[in-house]
Amino acid sequence: MQRDMDLVRKILLYIEGKEDDHPIIDAPFDGYDEITLLEHYHLIFEAGLVRGETICSTTTPERVIKVIPFGLTWAGHDFTNSIKNDSIWNKAKDTVSSKLSGLPFDVLKAVLIGLCKEAVKDAVKG
Numbered sequence: 001m002q003r004d005m006d007l008v009r010k011i012l013l014y015i016e017g018k019e020d021d022h023p024i025i026d027a028p029f030d031g032y033d034e035i036t037l038l039e040h041y042h043l044i045f046e047a048g049l050v051r052g053e054t055i056c057s058t059t060t061p062e063r064v065i066k067v068i069p070f071g072l073t074w075a076g077h078d079f080t081n082s083i084k085n086d087s088i089w090n091k092a093k094d095t096v097s098s099k100l101s102g103l104p105f106d107v108l109k110a111v112l113i114g115l116c117k118e119a120v121k122d123a124v125k126g
Helices: 005-017 034-046 074-083 086-099 105-125
Strands: 050-056 064-072
Touching (some): 005 034, 005 050, 005 064, 034 050, 034 064, 074 086, 074 105, 086 105
Antiparallel strands (some): 050 064
């Protein structure tokens, strides 16, 4: 399964917008099957972007088989702030994907930070 950064964005923005810290039990994302959502929950947990409840294998307790996210980490809030603006998000995706075959997280994050800095400079000048 390939990582879908648009889905990652949707999940993070959803979690940020929640009014409580309750876990996401019923996924509010149309057009995605359960396996895709669960894999992406696991990916954003591994990336340190969300806090979540882990369910581990009974035969191999160190193996996480499911993550139920419930809140953003500090890094998750920072990253989510950089992806809120649609034009910055699309420009970052276009910049990275035109140079590479995918959207490596660290590269995308660096481009997003650069674009956010440019937006702040432009706002201060204007």
